[in-house]
Amino acid sequence: MLAGTPRVPTPVNEPNLSYLPGSPERKELKARLAAMAAEKIDIPIIIGGREIRTGKVRQAAMPHDHQHVLADWHVAEPGHVRDAIAAAAEAQKEWGRWPLEDRAAVFLRAAELLTTTWRATLNAATMLGQSKTAFQAEIDAASEMIDFWRFNPCFAQELYGEQPISTHAAWNSAEYRPLEGFVYAVTPFNFTSIAGNLPTAPALMGNTVVWKPASSAMLSAYYIMRLLQAAGLPPGVINFVPGDSVEISNILLDSADLAGVHFTGSTPVFHGMWKKVGDNIDRYKNYPRLVGETGGKDFIVAHPSADAQELAVAIARGGFEYQGQKCSAASRVYVPQSLWPGVRDRVVGMMREMQMGDPADFRTFIGAVIDRKSFDKIGGYLDDARRNATIVQGGGAKGERGYFIEPTLVETKDPGYRLMCEEIFGPVVTAHAYPDATWTDLLATVDRTSPYALTGAVFARDGAAIREARHALRNAAGNFYINDKPTGAVVGQQPFGGARASGTNDKAGSKMNLLRWVSARTIKETFAPPRDYKYGYMTEK
Ligand code: NAD
Numbered sequence: 001m002l003a004g005t006p007r008v009p010t011p012v013n014e015p016n017l018s019y020l021p022g023s024p025e026r027k028e029l030k031a032r033l034a035a036m037a038a039e040k041i042d043i044p045i046i047i048g049g050r051e052i053r054t055g056k057v058r059q060a061a062m063p064h065d066h067q068h069v070l071a072d073w074h075v076a077e078p079g080h081v082r083d084a085i086a087a088a089a090e091a092q093k094e095w096g097r098w099p100l101e102d103r104a105a106v107f108l109r110a111a112e113l114l115t116t117t118w119r120a121t122l123n124a125a126t127m128l129g130q131s132k133t134a135f136q137a138e139i140d141a142a143s144e145m146i147d148f149w150r151f152n153p154c155f156a157q158e159l160y161g162e163q164p165i166s167t168h169a170a171w172n173s174a175e176y177r178p179l180e181g182f183v184y185a186v187t188p189f190n191f192t193s194i195a196g197n198l199p200t201a202p203a204l205m206g207n208t209v210v211w212k213p214a215s216s217a218m219l220s221a222y223y224i225m226r227l228l229q230a231a232g233l234p235p236g237v238i239n240f241v242p243g244d245s246v247e248i249s250n251i252l253l254d255s256a257d258l259a260g261v262h263f264t265g266s267t268p269v270f271h272g273m274w275k276k277v278g279d280n281i282d283r284y285k286n287y288p289r290l291v292g293e294t295g296g297k298d299f300i301v302a303h304p305s306a307d308a309q310e311l312a313v314a315i316a317r318g319g320f321e322y323q324g325q326k327c328s329a330a331s332r333v334y335v336p337q338s339l340w341p342g343v344r345d346r347v348v349g350m351m352r353e354m355q356m357g358d359p360a361d362f363r364t365f366i367g368a369v370i371d372r373k374s375f376d377k378i379g380g381y382l383d384d385a386r387r388n389a390t391i392v393q394g395g396g397a398k399g400e401r402g403y404f405i406e407p408t409l410v411e412t413k414d415p416g417y418r419l420m421c422e423e424i425f426g427p428v429v430t431a432h433a434y435p436d437a438t439w440t441d442l443l444a445t446v447d448r449t450s451p452y453a454l455t456g457a458v459f460a461r462d463g464a465a466i467r468e469a470r471h472a473l474r475n476a477a478g479n480f481y482i483n484d485k486p487t488g489a490v491v492g493q494q495p496f497g498g499a500r501a502s503g504t505n506d507k508a509g510s511k512m513n514l515l516r517w518v519s520a521r522t523i524k525e526t527f528a529p530p531r532d533y534k535y536g537y538m539t540e541k
Pocket of ligand 1: 266326
């Protein structure tokens with residue numbers, strides 16, 4: 001034990017590199033993109049630090065060039081999933097006893113490696129495997145993941161510092177124990193940083209983890225695992241188990257040792273997992289912690305006092321960056337009729353300029369959507385819009401080479417229209433122009449329209465209107481923006497998560513989230529224990 005109380009370095013948000021023409025980071029990233037596109041790697045399962053190759057492989061391809069295979073990845077079989085539970089149990093004996101500063105050092109080291117020598121690799125993997133542009137990869141795979149790994153240790157230290165009061169006669173303390181058993185981390189395709197955060201946040205708190213990465217983001221997931229190993233993560237603390245999601249989940253959720261689920265993905269999948277845990281409740285040793293950040297139907301609502309240009313930019317960036325595949329992407333927009341023609345024309349002008357294609361060409365603004373399933377699903381919504389609404393701009397889909405969907409703006413007269421309610425997860429924004437005088441009623445419509453409550457934005461210059469919207473939409477979004485687009489939350493600045501059908505709102509990258517991965521033990525030490533069982537008042541009748 002160290003004779004001292006070390007302090008975690010005070011974190012600051014990692015600045016985004018610019019990738020301007022001529023910059024060294026641009027040169028390095030371009031070189032890494034070319035090298036990684038030219039190779040096909042083999043991705044093993046990693047359990048207890050051991051690489052396992054089953055020979056049963058699936059392929060990771062580029063969404064924007066789906067015949068271009070980047071990797072073969074080995075599919076875990078049921079026995080491997082059980083081995084991963086055993087490896088996690090074995091690793092926890094040691095890891096759970098490490099002092100926080102030693103655990104934190106692993107993730108701080110990972111953050112530093114990602115800031116320096118690993119940055120181009122994680123960004124390139126995210127661009128090639130998930131079709132993000134250089135900027136979208138940088139804010140995700142580099143900056144946000146670095147922030148998670150630098151801020152979480154600081155939050156963990158603050159949490160450890162929260163102690164009960166003591167008296168001269170007794171010293172009370174809280175011990176923030178890791179959970180008993182393993183944590184199951186299930187990660188989505190759309191953010192490399194979330195894939196990095198979901199297994200590591202519980203691990204930081206002393207837990208050990210079985211991690212099932214998303215099949216459609218396997219390249220970046222594998223490099224995260226390799227980076228953590230390079231940073232000194234001991235074998236078995238995080239076990240990397242790619243494979244069939246239903247088969248893996250059934251085994252893990254049936255285990256008596258399930259201590260928690262750290263999930264980000266779609267609402268129906270989380271509902272399914274929650275139900276399974278409910279059905280299994282009699283068999284667990286503890287009540288599993290269920291943390292899930294799920295879908296969204298994120299809104300921008302504009303007041304007649306809004307600035308048309310600022311609003312149009314928020315719609316264009318908030319709706320179409322990363323092809324609308326952000327849980328926070330603006331996908332339903334409410335604009336007063338007096339502003340709509342001007343806003344519509346501005347947005348359409350921007351959409352016409354957006355270049356769609358391979359993100360390795362840095363002029364690209366729109367890449368491909370993630371896979372065939374998603375391409376077909378979005379196509380179905382576009383067909384619906386052609387029949388039941390007006391497509392103002394876009395609407396095209398081309399899947400021969402890559403899964404390309406044009407950025408699309410739909411206009412509807414019906415605020416209850418399907419495309420105003422359901423999560424599409426593609427570059428489709430649906431707008432409703434409302435009569436200016438119905439602002440107050442409209443806010444009630446925005447609140448009621450969708451089951452989700454993840455992000456939302458109000459645009460207005462009138463302070464009273466902002467106050468009214470902030471109150472009326474209090475439960476409609478876990479992240480609420482005033483005169484800003486509803487995407488782009490920054491760790492430490494806008495802790496992220498939503499309620500209603502959008503999740504358990506445990507705010508990724510915050511103390512609230514870390515609290516879910518510990519089980520406090522209260523310890524009381526009495527300095528002078530009583531020596532007589534009788535109380536003083538009992539000496540007389
Ligand atoms: P998804 O639900 O299809 O998959 C998420 C993960 O769950 C993947 O690892 C997948 O393999 C696994 N999975 C799929 N079916 C499963 C099953 N039946 N049982 C167990 N696991 C299963 O989601 P996705 O397409 O990867 O990501 C997009 C979704 O994630 C969107 O709904 C989006 O809103 C949501 N999301 C939410 C947040 C947030 O913070 N709220 C952040 C990112 C993404």
